[in-house]
Amino acid sequence: xxxxxxxxxxxxxxxxxxxxxxxxxxxxxxxxxxxxxxxxxxxxxxxxxxxxxxxxxxxxxxxxxxxxxxxxxxxxxxxxxxxxxxxxxxxxxxxxxxxxxxxxxxxxxxxxxxxxxxxxxxxxxxxxxxxxxxxxxxxxxxxxxxxxxxxxxxxxxxxxxxxxxxxxxxxxxxxxxxxxxxxxxxxxxxxxxxxxxxxxxxxxxxxxxxxxxxxxxxxxxxxxxxxxxxxxxxxxxxxxxxxxxxxxxxxxxxxxxxxxxxxxxxxxxxxxxxxxxxxxxxxxxxxxxxxxxxxxxxxxxxxxxxxxxxxxxxxxxxxxxxxxxxxxxxxxxxxxxxxxxxxxxxxxxxxxxxxxxxxxxxxxxxxxxxxxxxxxxxxxxxxxxxxxxxxxxxxxxxxxxxxxxxxxxxxxxxxxxxxxxxxxx
RNA sequence: CGGGAGGUAGCGCAGUUUGGCAGCGCACUGCGUUCGGGACGCAGAGGCCGCGGGUUCAAAUCCCGCCCUCCCGACCA
Numbered sequence: 399x400x401x402x403x404x405x406x407x408x409x410x411x412x413x414x415x416x417x418x419x420x421x422x423x424x425x426x427x428x429x430x431x432x433x434x435x436x437x438x439x440x441x442x443x444x445x446x447x448x449x450x451x452x453x454x455x456x457x458x459x460x461x462x463x464x465x466x467x468x469x470x471x472x473x474x475x476x477x478x479x480x481x482x483x484x485x486x487x488x489x490x491x492x493x494x495x496x497x498x499x500x501x502x503x504x505x506x507x508x509x510x511x512x513x514x515x516x517x518x519x520x521x522x523x524x525x526x527x528x529x530x531x532x533x534x535x536x537x538x539x540x541x542x543x544x545x546x547x548x549x550x551x552x553x554x555x556x557x558x559x560x561x562x563x564x565x566x567x568x569x570x571x572x573x574x575x576x577x578x579x580x581x582x583x584x585x586x587x588x589x590x591x592x593x594x595x596x597x598x599x600x601x602x603x604x605x606x607x608x609x610x611x612x613x614x615x616x617x618x619x620x621x622x623x624x625x626x627x628x629x630x631x632x633x634x635x636x637x638x639x640x641x642x643x644x645x646x647x648x649x650x651x652x653x654x655x656x657x658x659x660x661x662x663x664x665x666x667x668x669x670x671x672x673x674x675x676x677x678x679x680x681x682x683x684x685x686x687x688x689x690x691x692x693x694x695x696x697x698x699x700x701x702x703x704x705x706x707x708x709x710x711x712x713x714x715x716x717x718x719x720x721x722x723x724x725x726x727x728x729x730x731x732x733x734x735x736x737x738x739x740x741x742x743x744x745x746x747x748x749x750x751x752x753x754x755x756x757x758x759x760x761x762x763x764x765x766x767x768x769x770x771x772x773x774x775x776x777x778x779x780x781x782x783x784x785x786x787x788x789x790x791x792x793x794x795x796x797x798x799x800x801x802x803x804x805x806x807x808x809x810x811x812x813x814x815x816x817x818x819x820x821x822x823x
Numbered sequence: 824c825g826g827g828a829g830g831u832a833g834c835g836c837a838g839u840u841u842g843g844c845a846g847c848g849c850a851c852u853g854c855g856u857u858c859g860g861g862a863c864g865c866a867g868a869g870g871c872c873g874c875g876g877g878u879u880c881a882a883a884u885c886c887c888g889c890c891c892u893c894c895c896g897a898c899c900a
Contacts, residue, residue, distance in 0.1 A: 410849060410861070411835045415892045435892065488900050508900060542824075542898050550899085617899090690900095728859060768860035775860090786859065796859095 399442075399721070401760040404428075406441050408773045418615060420700035421547025423712050427776045429720075436544020436551040443777065444699070446720040448555060451695050452534050454586045454717065455557050458579045462572075464532045464559055469512050471536065472503045477511040481671040494538050505538040510668045510690065513560050518674035521686065524564045527676060528572065532559035534695060546615060548700040549656060555695035562669075563687045564676060573605055573661065576691050580609055580659050583693065588702055588715030591658060594620050594629040606662040609693075610655035613704045618655045623648050656701045664688035712778030713800050721758040722821055723750060724779035728767045728786035742810065743785045746795070749814045755821065775800070781817065 406428030415432070416422050424430045429444030440448055456466065478484035478493075484504070489495075494505040506512070517529055537556045544552050559576065563569040577593065584591035591609040608631060610620050622629035623643035630637060632652070637644070639652035666685035669675070675683040699718075706713045716722060727743035740761075747759045758779055760770050767786070774782055784796040795813050797820075798805040808816050 407850085408861095409834055414829080414835070417893060432892095483900085486900095491898085492900065510900090539900080543896090545894085692900095731858075764858095766858060766860085766862065768858095768862080771860045773861085784859080788859065 399758050401758055402762045404442060404758075406443065408776050416547060418545075418547035418549065418700075418704075419707060420549060420615075420703040423703055423707055423776070424547070424700070427712060427778070430548065434552075436541055437553050438548055438551065438696075440696075443720045447699055447702075447714070447718050448695060450718040450720075451587060451698055452555075452557070455534065455583055455693060455695065458583050458586075459532050459557070459559060462530065462575050462579050463528075464530045466533060467531055468533050468535060469506070469509050469516070471506050471538070473506050473509075473512055475502045475504065477515055477672070478504060481511055481668060483511070491542075492539050494540060506535075507537055507539045508690075509533070509558055510560065510664065510688075511672065514668045514672045514674050514686075514688070517562060517686075518669075518672065521562065521674065521676050523677050524679065527562055527564040527686065528568060529562040530559065530572070531562075532557060532691075546617065546700075548696050549615070549704075550617070551696065554697060557693045557695055559691040560664075561689040561691070562674075563689075564678070564684070566687055569663065569687045569689055570605070573663065573689055576661055576689075577607065580661065580691075580693070584609060584611070584658060584698075586717050587698060588706060588717060589658065589698075590626070592620065592622050592626050592629045592655070594622070594631050594655075595634065596631045596660065597634045607660065608657045609659035611658055611701055611705065612653045613656050613701065614654055615704050616654040616656040618657050619652065620655050621650050621652050623650055656697070656704065658698050658701055659691075659693040661691040662689070664690050707778070710772070711776035714778045714780055716780045716821065719778070719780050721756045721779045723755055723757045723781045723783055723817065724774050724777065725750070725757050725759045725783045726770045726774060726785070727759070727761055728770065728784065728788075730761065730763045730765075737787075738790055739785055739787055742790060746783070746785065746810075746814065750817070753814060753818050755818065781821065783813070783817065 408428055409426045412422045413425050416425060424444060425432065428441055431439045431441055433439060475484055478489055483489050488507065493507050495502060497503050513531060521527060521529065534557045536553060538553055541550055541552050544550055561569065561572050563572060581591060589611050591611050594608045594610045596606050596608040610618060610629065619632040620629050621632060621635045621637050621639055623646060625646055625648055627645045628643050637650055639650055641650045643650055666687060669685040669688055674686050676686060678684050702718060703712055706715060725743060725747055727739055729739050747757055750757045778800055780800050782798045782800060789795045793810050794807045795810055796805050797808055797817060
């Protein structure tokens with residue numbers, strides 16, 4: 399991508415109406431645009447990151463037999479009345495509603511009702527189970543107070559997976575599988591998530607877990623073991639900071655954290671309400687055992703920024719970076735644009751692309767070196783490549799990692815190969 | 824929903840106390856000089872002063888009502 403063609407540009411100062419690190423950096427660097435409190439558009443750079451995160455999640459979901467679908471955001475009132483949630487707290491206080499009378503619909507804050515209603519037409523016997531279905535979609539929830547940039551929005555991206563099992567035993571096995579899978583996802587995104595025991599959503603006290611990332615900007619508080627083998631949300635914690643970890647005996651700590659995912663059993667609440675039954679071997683009708691597993695994709699993006707940044711800007715982990723390489727051509731002016739720097743940079747740009755490397759090429763004219771460096775730091779692409787009259791005088795170019803201070807000078811002929819090896823490892 | 828702060832050019836702000844030409848910096852346009860860590864000079868363009876009403880010869884400024892944003896709290900399937 400030519401940076402001169404990118405429709406966003408960086409902003410020098412922090413927006414007046416943002417306080418959170420994620421919103422300030424993402425808006426300054428041109429990744430997102432705020433529309434309202436808790437409602438943000440994703441611009442080219444931001445969307446690239448979001449798509450990377452989604453791809454990581456999708457790959458892991460498919461590994462654990464998840465089948466991707468896309469349900470409608472508009473949901474019929476009828477379905478929500480069958481479970482009692484239309485006039486319950488969720489329906490009254492959380493769901494956006496529109497339309498009148500019989501045409502009244504809700505904007506999906508979650509999809510238990512709809513998916514259960516869909517699958518029951520396809521599940522009749524135990525042979526049809528298990529079923530694991532997920533989607534990655536925009537969710538809508540009336541937040542009484544949207545805050546912290548994209549960490550708590552009224553419209554946000556979410557991956558929601560639902561499991562349908564024929565027995566509690568099978569459900570529990572799958573639950574453990576998802577737990578492992580989630581840790582892999584967060585790690586891949588550059589985050590260390592702590593599995594935290596949390597309050598059950600009214601279904602059961604057992605098997606309810608949140609995935610928490612320690613961060614000062616988090617709105618949750620957890621008591622956790624430094625070895626991460628034990629953690630409880632402060633809301634329900636029976637231990638306190640300084641206590642011994644019940645698993646390994648280490649001293650427990652207290653910290654603020656961001657909830658990036660949660661998993662919990664649904665039991666048969668929805669299958670019974672919506673009559674999603676299957677016939678077992680004895681010919682008895684049994685309700686399907688369900689589970690629900692969520693990851694806020696846009697919140698995850700914001701969390702990555704909260705964790706990976708410095709005073710100059712974002713430092714994207716390679717796995718979710720909008721581009722892998724930021725190629726800077728210095729000394730480009732209108733008068734000198736046809737010079738060797740421009741020719742060489744263009745050649746490198748094409749070669750990198752040929753190797754399948756994602757490159758943002760700063761080909762902007764009449765931008766000072768300082769300005770290009772500052773922008774590159776703010777945008778936070780992990781690898782930076784500099785071509786200038788100075789480097790060309792040595793037949794070389796400069797490679798630098800965003801997260802490090804030191805630079806490497808590499809011969810121009812070997813540069814592409816060299817960089818490719820670095821990105822691979 | 825309670826408490827606090829705020830809304831003036833695309834962005835960041837001053838001006839409001841004490842009513843009197845709508846200002847500054849960044850970004851943008853043109854010319855020239857610069858050219859490895861947010862350069863400089865000259866010229867220029869850009870405004871529903873959040874919205875509505877009121878007071879006044881005159882309102883960004885005073886009064887009344889409303890909307891929006893941020894922070895703290897309540898809330899958070």
